[in-house]
Amino acid sequence: MKAPRMTLQQLKQTKVATINQDIITALQQPGKKKQKIPVGDCKQVQWMWEQLAIWSRLTGIEVIKEYRFHPVRKFRFDFAVPDLKIGIEYEGLMSEKSGHTTLTGYTKDTEKYNLAAAEGWRAIRFTVKNYIQVIEQLEKLISDERNKNM
Known part of the structure; x- marks a missing residue:
């Protein structure tokens, strides 16, 4: 199932809207015809986050980016x-700044997963x-x- 793209208004109404505040702010800035969304993550992680945010909105199940679990x-x-x-987790094996290689x-990853x-x-x-x-x-x-729980 391919999820539809979200409008700016829909993005503002999601449970994860506060996390997306940088993107919302960038999209609201007047200026050039095409605004750049702030980047930091590779395109695969950005794509995953977009899909997870849409999925979260559709299901009502909260997804959080960069979640500190301990x-x-x-x-x-x-x-x-x-x-x-x-x-x-996205294992950026091919990334220049990847610590996974x-x-x-x-070893740190194995500690984290354990x-x-x-x-x-x-x-x-x-x-990838x-x-x-x-x-x-x-x-x-x-x-x-x-x-399993039934």
Whole structure:
């Protein structure tokens, strides 16, 4: 299912509107015909966030970007569904600034995932080859969990 693009007004009304404030502000600025959305994340992460924000609005299930899941450690999930304890990660293996390609970075990732699992979190992970499956995999995980609890 391909979700429709959101209008600026719809974006303002989402549960995640405060997170999107930078984007909303940039889109409201007068000026050039085409406004640039503030960038920092790679295009795959930006695409995932757009899809997750639309999915969140359609389902009413909150998705948070850069969610710190542990009260002491500074580990964060790229995206999270806190109410269901689901973390969503994009593994930027091909990125220039990726820490995932070094032994130290990979080890930190394993610490993060192990700590998250010990805290009751489930993580779904994506790369450049499968990130477009984020909604499909998230819905499957939620469905499987609901069926298990029946």
